[in-house]
Amino acid sequence: MRLxxxxxxxASLLVLLSACSTGGGSKPTIKIGSxxxxxxxxxxxxxxxxxxxxxYTVDRAGIGLGSRKVLLPALExxxxxxxxxxxxxxxxxxxxxxxxxxxxxxxxELQKVLxxxxxxxxxxxxTPAVDTNALVVRxxxxxxxxLKTWGDLAAVQNDLKWGLATDCPTNPVCAKALKDAYGIxxxxxxxxxxxxxxxxxALLAGTIDVAELCSTGPEIIVNGWVRLEDDKGTQPADNIxxxxxxxxxxxxxxxxxxxxxxxxSAKIDTPTLAQLYYDVAVGLKxxxxxxxxxxxxxxxxx
Amino acid sequence: MNLIxxxxxxxxxxxQWSGPGDIPQRLLEHLGLSALSLLAALxxxxxxxxxxxxxxxxxxxxxxxxxxxxxxxxxAVIGIVLPFTAAIDPQLGFKVYPTLVAMVILAIPPIxxxxxxxxxxxxxxxxxxxxxxxxxxxxxxxxVEIPVALPVILTGIRSAATQIVATMTLGxxxxxxxxxxFLVEGIAQNDDGKIFGGVVLVASLALVxxxxxxxxxxxxxxxxxxxxxxxxxxxxSVVT
Numbered sequence: 001m002r003l004x005x006x007x008x009x010x011a012s013l014l015v016l017l018s019a020c021s022t023g024g025g026s027k028p029t030i031k032i033g034s035x036x037x038x039x040x041x042x043x044x045x046x047x048x049x050x051x052x053x054x055x056y057t058v059d060r061a062g063i064g065l066g067s068r069k070v071l072l073p074a075l076e077x078x079x080x081x082x083x084x085x086x087x088x089x090x091x092x093x094x095x096x097x098x099x100x101x102x103x104x105x106x107x108x109e110l111q112k113v114l115x116x117x118x119x120x121x122x123x124x125x126x127t128p129a130v131d132t133n134a135l136v137v138r139x140x141x142x143x144x145x146x147l148k149t150w151g152d153l154a155a156v157q158n159d160l161k162w163g164l165a166t167d168c169p170t171n172p173v174c175a176k177a178l179k180d181a182y183g184i185x186x187x188x189x190x191x192x193x194x195x196x197x198x199x200x201x202a203l204l205a206g207t208i209d210v211a212e213l214c215s216t217g218p219e220i221i222v223n224g225w226v227r228l229e230d231d232k233g234t235q236p237a238d239n240i241x242x243x244x245x246x247x248x249x250x251x252x253x254x255x256x257x258x259x260x261x262x263x264x265s266a267k268i269d270t271p272t273l274a275q276l277y278y279d280v281a282v283g284l285k286x287x288x289x290x291x292x293x294x295x296x297x298x299x300x301x302x
Numbered sequence: 303m304n305l306i307x308x309x310x311x312x313x314x315x316x317x318q319w320s321g322p323g324d325i326p327q328r329l330l331e332h333l334g335l336s337a338l339s340l341l342a343a344l345x346x347x348x349x350x351x352x353x354x355x356x357x358x359x360x361x362x363x364x365x366x367x368x369x370x371x372x373x374x375x376x377x378a379v380i381g382i383v384l385p386f387t388a389a390i391d392p393q394l395g396f397k398v399y400p401t402l403v404a405m406v407i408l409a410i411p412p413i414x415x416x417x418x419x420x421x422x423x424x425x426x427x428x429x430x431x432x433x434x435x436x437x438x439x440x441x442x443x444x445x446v447e448i449p450v451a452l453p454v455i456l457t458g459i460r461s462a463a464t465q466i467v468a469t470m471t472l473g474x475x476x477x478x479x480x481x482x483x484f485l486v487e488g489i490a491q492n493d494d495g496k497i498f499g500g501v502v503l504v505a506s507l508a509l510v511x512x513x514x515x516x517x518x519x520x521x522x523x524x525x526x527x528x529x530x531x532x533x534x535x536x537x538x539s540v541v542t
Contacts, residue, residue, distance in 0.1 A: 067489065067490060068492075069489055069490070069492045163477075165490070166486060166487055166489075166490035166491070167487075167490040167491045167492070169487075169491065170491040170492070170493070171491075190397070190477040191477070191483075191486075191487060191490075192476070192477055193475075193490075198384075198475070198476050198477070201384065201385065201388065201396075202388075202396055202477065205385075205388035205389065205392045205395070205396055206392035207388060207392045207393060207395075207396035207397065207477070
């Protein structure tokens with residue numbers, strides 16, 4: 001017992017010593033963060049485990065930390081080094097930029113903004129996967145009002161009870177886009193966390209008839225709900241990309257580090273993302289298990 | 303702009319004082335639901351506490367139940383209750399009842415424990431004298447035990463009311479009205495003025511509630527109890 005304690009102490013001292021010896025090419029501790037919902041957490045966990053497999057030490061205290069309001073200042077001040085970000089929404093609601101439906105433009109624009117934040121922050125490659133804000137109705141509502149698109153909602157907006165994201169009133173791609181593009185400004189709105197269990201519960205219980213959910217949200221498939229088409233293309237392309245602090249990149253082998261994450265991001269397409277989200281939210285599996293199973297299945301770790 | 307000027311700007315913005323979701327509306331929602339929760343908790347806990355205090359039966363059970371009630375986080379209660387009440391009524395069952403249930407569970411322990419402790423703490427000589435004068439048990443409770451125990455009973459109610467007013471904010475996460483909306487929306491909308499404006503409103507309301515009940519408590523204390531004589535056995539200290 002005593003021997004093992006001594007060994008453990010020695011091992012932790014070694015870790016401390018190696019963490020102190022920073023400089024280009026070393027593999028220092030990386031502090032990873034993410035927003036609170038399952039999809040972002042599982043993507044953060046995938047990046048975390050891939051980096052661990054390559055010899056980095058990962059501090060996971062920031063995973064599931066909270067909303068952008070909390071996370072972006074944490075990244076800018078260096079309390080975290082890396083976070084997966086939805087680049088379209090990050091640009092629009094995080095930094096007030098004008099996001100588009102083209103992910104490459106969104107990345108370029110977001111990079112321009114982040115060059116001047118927190119001593120420089122780099123946007124790595126984005127995933128082919130897109131998770132966009134979706135308006136979802138129950139099957140019976142869709143049939144009753146013959147709803148297929150967001151445009152169809154405009155005429156019946158006040159016959160329906162709406163559940164929109166809590167930040168919707170001030171989010172340019174939410175309330176403003178609905179009003180300007182579709183003339184939708186409904187009277188009965190309940191503000192709830194988007195992409196969250198209360199929002200889905202409210203749609204299921206009939207508290208609301210229209211819910212703002214994530215397009216990859218597993219509740220949509222499980223409950224046979226109908227996702228309406230954003231026919232005027234108001235919602236930004238929300239591909240996911242890791243944001244990394246430049247001061248962290250300077251401490252390590254930047255090219256090798258970026259390659260690890262870029263190779264992973266390239267493999268995450270929309271069905272993959274939806275499946276990962278499903279496994280955690282509906283399958284109730286641990287994010288760590290889901291992440292490690294996916295990394296093994298795709299040959300990133302042995 | 304710093305936090306104080308941002309908060310002041312938000313609180314004095316005319317838009318916050320008129321229209322749907324303005325401060326008066328949220329204040330009324332908050333007070334209404336708080337009052338309803340307190341009344342429901344009183345209806346359950348006060349008779350139970352007085353009965354247990356008078357008969358001294360079930361004191362251990364009451365103490366344990368009260369401790370369990372205190373140990374359950376209100377947020378968990380809301381989450382557990384919500385699916386059931388929402389299945390009964392999709393509107394109120396989602397936005398109002400879960401918070402109401404959580405607030406009643408929060409308010410029962412202090413009311414119950416103080417009512418019981420207040421009655422148990424009444425001087426036995428007084429109670430026996432009342433019985434010797436021919437009072438029935440109900441009369442003993444009504445005319446002797448309750449008036450003497452009233453300051454302690456009111457302390458429990460005061461504590462419950464303040465806790466309800468402060469904790470009610472949690473319901474906003476699940477779409478309930480009240481002042482908690484400003485906190486939840488302020489955080490999501492990255493609006494510090496709204497967050498701290500809401501904080502100032504909730505904290506002020508809790509202090510006002512505390513003050514109102516302190517006045518009630520003073521008014522409810524029988525004149526004979528205000529200045530105890532030196533050799534009189536002390537009224538038991540406040541149990542919260």
